[in-house]
Amino acid sequence: MFIKNTWYVAAWAHEITEAAPFSRTLLGKPVVMWRNADGSITALPDRCPHRGAPLSQGRIEQGQLRCMYHGMLFNSDGACTHIPGQSRMPPGADLQRFPVVERNKWVWIWMGDPELADPSLIPDTFWLDSPDWRYRPDYMHYQVNYLLISDNLLDFSHLAFVHEKTLGGSAAYAEVRSEIDKLPNGLHIERWHMDSTPAPFVTNLVGWTHNVDRWNIYDFVMPGILLMDSGSARAGTGARQGNRSEAVEFRSAQALTPETEHSSHYFFSQAHNFSLDDASVTDNLHAGLLAGFKEDWEMLHAQARVLDLDPDFKMMPLGVDTALGYFRALVNKNLAAERKLSAAA
Amino acid sequence: MFIKNTWYVAAWAHEITEAAPFSRTLLGKPVVMWRNADGSITALPDRCPHRGAPLSQGRIEQGQLRCMYHGMLFNSDGACTHIPGQSRMPPGADLQRFPVVERNKWVWIWMGDPELADPSLIPDTFWLDSPDWRYRPDYMHYQVNYLLISDNLLDFSHLAFVHEKTLGGSAAYAEVRSEIDKLPNGLHIERWHMDSTPAPFVTNLVGWTHNVDRWNIYDFVMPGILLMDSGSARAGTGARQGNRSEAVEFRSAQALTPETEHSSHYFFSQAHNFSLDDASVTDNLHAGLLAGFKEDWEMLHAQARVLDLDPDFKMMPLGVDTALGYFRALVNKNLAAERKLSAAA
């Protein structure tokens, strides 16, 4: 069960081209995407209505997509325009195009009721397409349900343990309390760790060994989007009061999209706004992020293997689980609302 | 659910020897086969009645098969002739031998009621054992239900797309209408493509670039046997009227046998009746066929992955589906008849 009436990230913009169809399974449904001559993106079910062949095995012919099993041709609106060997278009030959919005390098898709697909609901990720920020876009595939990943992202106390030698650092980081505010569609979380040792990736990046005031300030919103302002400043220079003149700042955009009940897509990036002309800084920052995210990957797959052994296991809420508990409740509330809506329809 | 009272191809004749037992799972049942001194073939369940060990892990001892777990010995009729450590033969120790007929290099097996196993029901594949034809026997394993493969073989319009660069060629091939006649146990299909570019494999084989009149004339019969006369003649030389003096002719024998609900055996060959002394022609023809069959293999596995995502998906019949629709109905009719028969028994 997935929430349908919400915007999901389907791809990085550069993944979708005019040359060849691109396939990704989203919310259990195969989706094929390609770019039209006007730059817009078409997303259709990646399943020929005829016999279920994946259209992504097909080819683009002058902006239309040809199924390469028996040759049905679909235009950029999903309408079937040719069936070899017959002139009549039978009912059911057209495919329904998914609403898609490309914004700031992410391709957003709406898998629910197209009537409700309001682009103004898409979260702002301006730094993904700004000359003031640099980053390397990336992607990981998880063989776990996406909620295990959102749990992970909603409690940064794990940085002190999972990421001790990468993104985290001192165990004291785990003792810090976050401030958590509810948003209509998620949470706002602020976590300050004052006068702490710098995270290993910061030391790697800018050479700092002196203590820092360190922050992670982020929104985590439906269906699983993390938008974060983070950074570190020389301890005591007033970063918390707004002075970032002695700070390194980052902007992170991370998006979870379920592939199936047991697998997930994870789109991520971490941007910097200094040394913009030095590609090695971008690379170094990305390498540090990736090292940490591989640690998450290992931990979450290990966790999933344990959970699979006993479906009756009940997790035990701790103080650190306030945010993720709230988010899971929000997910369930949305799922219940959609069930009610579809039962009424 | 598989049709049982019909002849299935179990193996190529050369696969079954006197030296060692050969195992293949057919219709969900493991079967062990070996060749007797008189040249006949014994086929038994590949499962020792004692503890279920596969007899095919055993060895042939003077024409009998020894289970190499605890030593039960079975003769060529399936009768148990020795149990180590005991002299009494308990009821249930004998195995039931499956009717087998070796004909024209194929080993046919009857998995249903032995009383009904009439060898005259076996389709004629004379060219598999004729000095007038040459071919290389081959086999592929599919991880899909056999009906997806029979669908594929019952609609050659896919040649224009799946096999554009191998067995097919021009997209116009897909616009041709087949003539379809119902047979009591299958279909007879005739497909003529007049004045067309030659298929790539024909150009490869005999160097033709001129246009051809091209035919595929075949029976497709229960349980999944394709018997085809195909070829190409210089366009306008009257092949359709019977003059094949300027033609290259082929005979194809292809057989599907379910392994399980989700996997299938595919035995195939394509024979030629010219340049019989030139092995490179046989090899070239086979290589072209295999290139095409690998394209089918890719497409059908991709199709099966899409179908697996949504068991509720209903295929949409097109004009090209007449033959396969009829064949699937015939399969269902046979299955229903066998269910009725076994309910009555």
Place this chain on the structure above:
Amino acid sequence: MFIKNTWYVAAWAHEITEAAPFSRTLLGKPVVMWRNADGSITALPDRCPHRGAPLSQGRIEQGQLRCMYHGMLFNSDGACTHIPGQSRMPPGADLQRFPVVERNKWVWIWMGDPELADPSLIPDTFWLDSPDWRYRPDYMHYQVNYLLISDNLLDFSHLAFVHEKTLGGSAAYAEVRSEIDKLPNGLHIERWHMDSTPAPFVTNLVGWTHNVDRWNIYDFVMPGILLMDSGSARAGTGARQGNRSEAVEFRSAQALTPETEHSSHYFFSQAHNFSLDDASVTDNLHAGLLAGFKEDWEMLHAQARVLDLDPDFKMMPLGVDTALGYFRALVNKNLAAERKLSAAA
């Protein structure tokens, strides 16, 4: 379904260290083990009560185990001693320690009611820790239910077939009748093969080609422990009457522990009491054993694949199955008693 109130082998002693936690899934439950400063072993569920992360991904901190997901800390009794970010210990934070006994190089664990964990029930394997015997400890992982392996160990007639060229030898070995005595928790089996060719591994080990009197005398007890005195003596020198002066003697300890319903742990060893200073004898004996055990592994996995094809298949008891039939009945009796006990509770 597994018997819980019995001692299982969880590990070889050398597998459990102070340095790092060790994980093994036993009876479907992940278990983490480590060695304490006093040499004792702690075994806990390998699942953090918080969110189910495997504790074995964690680290030992001064004798306590830290979960490296969010930092919960557990002492050697399983009590939670620290939760980052909160001072209150919520109910349910403690883990229940499994009773563990280390004896003669094997680590025994009790997965059932701790009140019933009586160390005196542990079978005697003195030769695993005696200066009079030498062996190499070993382990194999099986992807089959443990009962298929205990079936195998309860009927040595298979040596003549599965192990013809390793542990077995002449087919006549399979004709020998074992003497079987029931024990309260298993069976006592005696098998003598008089005046037989020696087993290939014995010829390899000591060069004998003359005939021997050969014995396998063993207890096979709950839950799946084989304790064997075996050997060969020059034929006619009175070994059966107690004279082992012209014999080579072995002691074998083998233990089965279910991992899941479909996989098993197999701990094994074969010790010798001669040429104690010659490590090549120990290695040679072990290599011979391992060659045979790989043959079992192949046969049992092949058997499991056949059994998986048809869950309705019923095995056919033969004379050789007396012991394994009795043992399976004993297993079922124990399972029924535990079900009754747990229903009453």
